[in-house]
Amino acid sequence: MQIKFERVSADYQFGPVRTPLVLNNVNTSIPAGSFTAVIGHTGAGKSSLLKVINGLLLPKEGTVRVGDFSIEPGKGQKGLKEIRKRVGMVFQFPESQLFAETVEKDICFGPMNFGMSEGEAKQKARKALQFVGLDEILLKRSPFALSGGQMRRVAIAGVLAMEPDILVLDEPGAGLDPDGKDEIMKMICSLHKEKGLTIVLVTHDMEDVARFAEDVIVMESGKSVFHGKVRELFNNDDLVKNWNLDYPEARKFQIKLEERLGRKLPRLCMTKEELAETLIEVGLV
Amino acid sequence: MSRPIIEVKDLTFRYDLREENDTLSSLSFTIHEGEWIAVIGKNGAGKSTLAKLLVGLLQPQSGKIHIDGLELNDSTKWEIRKKIGIVFQNPDNQFIGTTVQDDVAFSLENENIPYREMKERVDWALKLVGMEEFREVDPSRLSGGQKQRVSIAGVLAKKAPILILDEAFVMLDPKSRNELLAFIQQLKRKEGLTVLSITHDMNEAAFSDRILYLKNGKLANSGTPEEIFGLEDLPFHPPFSEQLRRLLKELGRKVPEQYMSEEEMVDWICK
Amino acid sequence: MNKLILGRYFPGDSLLHLLDPRTKLLGGIAFIFISFLAKHIVSLILLWGFSFLVMKLSGVKFKVYFRGVRPLIWLILFTVTLQILFTAGGRIYFEWGPITISEFGLVNGLFIFSRFVMIVLVTTVITLTTKPIDLTDAIHFFLKPLKPFKVPVEQITIMLTISIRFIPNLFDETQKVMDAQKARGAVFGEGSLFQQMKALVPIFLPLFSNSLNRAEELADALEVRGYQSSNPRSSFRQMHWKWQDSACLFAILLLASVLIWLNSINFLNIF
Numbered sequence: 001m002q003i004k005f006e007r008v009s010a011d012y013q014f015g016p017v018r019t020p021l022v023l024n025n026v027n028t029s030i031p032a033g034s035f036t037a038v039i040g041h042t043g044a045g046k047s048s049l050l051k052v053i054n055g056l057l058l059p060k061e062g063t064v065r066v067g068d069f070s071i072e073p074g075k076g077q078k079g080l081k082e083i084r085k086r087v088g089m090v091f092q093f094p095e096s097q098l099f100a101e102t103v104e105k106d107i108c109f110g111p112m113n114f115g116m117s118e119g120e121a122k123q124k125a126r127k128a129l130q131f132v133g134l135d136e137i138l139l140k141r142s143p144f145a146l147s148g149g150q151m152r153r154v155a156i157a158g159v160l161a162m163e164p165d166i167l168v169l170d171e172p173g174a175g176l177d178p179d180g181k182d183e184i185m186k187m188i189c190s191l192h193k194e195k196g197l198t199i200v201l202v203t204h205d206m207e208d209v210a211r212f213a214e215d216v217i218v219m220e221s222g223k224s225v226f227h228g229k230v231r232e233l234f235n236n237d238d239l240v241k242n243w244n245l246d247y248p249e250a251r252k253f254q255i256k257l258e259e260r261l262g263r264k265l266p267r268l269c270m271t272k273e274e275l276a277e278t279l280i281e282v283g284l285v
Numbered sequence: 286m287s288r289p290i291i292e293v294k295d296l297t298f299r300y301d302l303r304e305e306n307d308t309l310s311s312l313s314f315t316i317h318e319g320e321w322i323a324v325i326g327k328n329g330a331g332k333s334t335l336a337k338l339l340v341g342l343l344q345p346q347s348g349k350i351h352i353d354g355l356e357l358n359d360s361t362k363w364e365i366r367k368k369i370g371i372v373f374q375n376p377d378n379q380f381i382g383t384t385v386q387d388d389v390a391f392s393l394e395n396e397n398i399p400y401r402e403m404k405e406r407v408d409w410a411l412k413l414v415g416m417e418e419f420r421e422v423d424p425s426r427l428s429g430g431q432k433q434r435v436s437i438a439g440v441l442a443k444k445a446p447i448l449i450l451d452e453a454f455v456m457l458d459p460k461s462r463n464e465l466l467a468f469i470q471q472l473k474r475k476e477g478l479t480v481l482s483i484t485h486d487m488n489e490a491a492f493s494d495r496i497l498y499l500k501n502g503k504l505a506n507s508g509t510p511e512e513i514f515g516l517e518d519l520p521f522h523p524p525f526s527e528q529l530r531r532l533l534k535e536l537g538r539k540v541p542e543q544y545m546s547e548e549e550m551v552d553w554i555c556k
Numbered sequence: 557m558n559k560l561i562l563g564r565y566f567p568g569d570s571l572l573h574l575l576d577p578r579t580k581l582l583g584g585i586a587f588i589f590i591s592f593l594a595k596h597i598v599s600l601i602l603l604w605g606f607s608f609l610v611m612k613l614s615g616v617k618f619k620v621y622f623r624g625v626r627p628l629i630w631l632i633l634f635t636v637t638l639q640i641l642f643t644a645g646g647r648i649y650f651e652w653g654p655i656t657i658s659e660f661g662l663v664n665g666l667f668i669f670s671r672f673v674m675i676v677l678v679t680t681v682i683t684l685t686t687k688p689i690d691l692t693d694a695i696h697f698f699l700k701p702l703k704p705f706k707v708p709v710e711q712i713t714i715m716l717t718i719s720i721r722f723i724p725n726l727f728d729e730t731q732k733v734m735d736a737q738k739a740r741g742a743v744f745g746e747g748s749l750f751q752q753m754k755a756l757v758p759i760f761l762p763l764f765s766n767s768l769n770r771a772e773e774l775a776d777a778l779e780v781r782g783y784q785s786s787n788p789r790s791s792f793r794q795m796h797w798k799w800q801d802s803a804c805l806f807a808i809l810l811l812a813s814v815l816i817w818l819n820s821i822n823f824l825n826i827f
Contacts, residue, residue: 042428042458051735054739056735056738056739081741081743084738084739084740084741085741087739088739089736089739091732091735091736091739094736096729096732096733096736096762096765096766097733097736097737097740097758097762098762098765099757099758099761099762099765100758109737109740109741109742109758110740110741113740113741113742113743114741144765149328158740159739159740162740162741174456175455175456177327177328177485177520177521178485178487178520178521178522179327179328179520180328204458204459204460205459246459246460249525249528250525250529252525253525253526253529253547253550253551256547256551257551257554257555260551260552260555261555272525272528272529272532273532275529276529276532276533276536279533279554280533280536280538284554285533285538285539285540285554337776340779340780342776342779342780363782363784366779366780366781366782367782369780370780371777371780373773373776373777375773377725377770378769378770378773378774378777379773379774379777380721381717381718381721381774381777381778381781382721383687383688383689383717383720383721384689386792387689387792387793390792391781391783391792392781392782393790393792394789394790394791394792395781395782395783395784395787395789396782397787397788397789397790398790399790400790400791400792400794403790403792404792407792423721423724424721425724425725425728439781443781
């Protein structure tokens with residue numbers, strides 16, 4: 001399922017005050033089945049971009065299209081339920097949304113809100129829990145009796161059980177130790193490869209961008225200033241410098257190496273595997 | 286070598302007596318004044334309880350802790366708490382004041398320090414961390430990194446010689462993290478602080494003079510970052526140069542057996 | 557929620573902003589008492605005059621105040637109507653069963669209406685011109701003499717301070733949790749009253765659980781920073797009594813005296 005942003009602008013209302021635009025004329029589309037990373041500085045509009053996809057933030061101008069559905073000013077809340085069924089959203093620190101008496105009930109919350117019967121929802125819950133790598137035993141436990149890492153996985157399972165077509169995640173690894181983070185990223189990767197979900201991932205980690213994403217959107221002051229292939233971005237030193245972005249570790253190393261060597265390697269290396277291959281190819285190691 | 290400022294001997298602790306294993310088991314180590322020590326280990330290795338034990342928030346089943354020569358027990362813990370400042374993980378859940386300067390002053394109020402002296406110390410600390418312009422700002426308008434800076438200012442104002450970072454930068458974005466780490470390094474040199482950083486971030490551990498590696502509650506290894514980053518089994522990904530070295534070795538290329546820094550790696554490739 | 561003016565602080569530099577919070581707290585309470593003293597029509601006029609004077613001196617526009625009264629207007633009118641219809645005295649204008657509209661009822665109604673509105677206006681002036689933390693300081697000052705009577709003054713004060721500090725956080729977190737549950741298909745504000753209440757569980761429970769976590773972490777932070785409620789504490793926040801404060805209290809005293817004197821006069825005295 002694809003996502004289209006057509007001249008989308010948005011702002012927030014705090015009492016009598018309207019904030020400056022958090023999204024400013026965003027015009028781009030995310031193809032169905034793609035894995036897109038969204039990067040940019042704090043306050044650039046990454047979270048707002050996510051929220052406008054399922055109508056948590058309504059556009060002031062322009063239209064957001066999710067598959068066959070659309071969100072535009074004046075339409076109000078119409079059609080949002082259909083969209084939210086298909087767009088699974090995992091916020092930062094999602095474990096803070098758990099509330100039910102049992103893990104099972106919490107995971108079933110989403111599916112049942114969208115009309116699934118209890119029986120069906122319980123089935124999906126079991127599948128989702130397995131997928132996130134947790135044991136069935138936990139289904140009858142209170143979510144508050146679990147460890148932080150387990151709680152996070154339960155929260156993600158709650159979103160996966162809705163069987164969305166699109167999965168939107170805001171720094172899903174934030175606050176986790178390296179192992180925990182690796183596992184979550186592996187999970188997201190397999191959701192993309194095995195189930196063909198469209199993935200939109202907000203992240204500050206360039207390793208994740210290099211390793212997992214195909215496309216990348218760079219946000220700056222509410223605008224989408226770049227949307228293209230990940231390689232294209234990291235190959236373009238001017239762009240990276242201009243938007244004050246960071247390189248993946250492998251690329252940084254490559255730049256240092258090329259400086260010392262006085263010549264360039266045949267291709268851009270974004271991961272250690274690419275770098276190793278390239279070094280072997282040119283006979284440096 | 287400067288004098289020992291934290292001495293831990295045979296420290297044993299478990300949260301729940303019904304549990305089978307100790308969270309910390311006969312742990313012993315010494316930290317000298319002016320050192321930056323990193324404590325690393327996987328989740329559950331016991332590192333998260335260490336900070337609380339050092340300030341008497343938790344009581345060990347056995348073992349002794351000496352801070353600056355004073356043995357930690359129920360009657361000395363308040364005296365010891367004057368010498369240690371902790372920056373915890375969640376920037377919000379340790380920010381008590383309704384404004385930046387109120388928060389920095391909090392520890393001083395607790396020590397019943399007169400107003401004039403408080404004002405001086407608060408001003409000095411705020412200047413040191415670069416937050417003087419924010420003195421009257423309320424915390425809801427600060428970023429995570431700024432809140433942690435205020436927390437550090439609170440430790441400085443207290444004139445505590447020991448700074449414990451208890452996974453203090455986990456919730457911050459990488460940029461803020463690196464800025465703060467570099468800042469603390471400067472601060473440590475200037476003010477002669479002893480820093481104990483409990484972390485699972487390789488970059489943070491790289492700033493230390495010495496790393497203590499905990500496994501299952503025991504001290505499995507200790508050494509300089511270079512020595513530790515070469516170990517096979519680490520609780521995080523090693524620095525990139527080391528990752529590359531290991532990968533090349535796996536692919537059957539001839540690489541040196543020991544850890545190389547980025548500089549050394551580049552040198553070696555260019556030979 | 558956004559239209560409720562009572563309780564919001566508007567920064568400024570008017571006379572009211574300048575006054576010591578103790579003056580405003582005392583003055584506000586005194587005003588409430590005094591308004592119940594008024595029995596003479598001239599008293600009512602004086603009280604209204606005082607209210608308008610105070611509103612003018614706060615530098616905030618009148619319409620802001622009246623906008624603040626609006627949400628409460630129905631409650632006020634309801635109470636006043638009940639009074640008018642069910643109390644009798646003096647000339648009777650209309651009677652039907654238990655309902656009586658009389659001269660006394662009408663005048664009494666006017667007094668009650670005035671009292672209600674004036675109290676809301678004056679307390680709004682206080683909350684608009686005084687930061688919540690300053691009011692807490694004032695409350696602490698007045699509660700202190702109760703310490704020898706085992707009243708937990710320090711604990712009350714720090715509870716107030718911390719609650720104030722975290723109000724913006726609560727708003728933020730509520731919004732975040734609402735967003736997360738909406739994304740999972742939760743709907744708020746629709747359906748029967750019971751359904752609407754049930755829909756709030758996925759908001760309240762996470763907030764409650766987060767608050768418990770927060771309380772634990774704060775308690776640790778408080779201890780490490782040396783907080784002991786039983787020990788004497790100095791105060792970084794200072795209150796300064798100015799001549800304007802004395803003048804203000806004197807004015808209120810004067811007003812009270814005039815009102816009491818007017819009560820003893822029979823001419824134009826309604827009651």
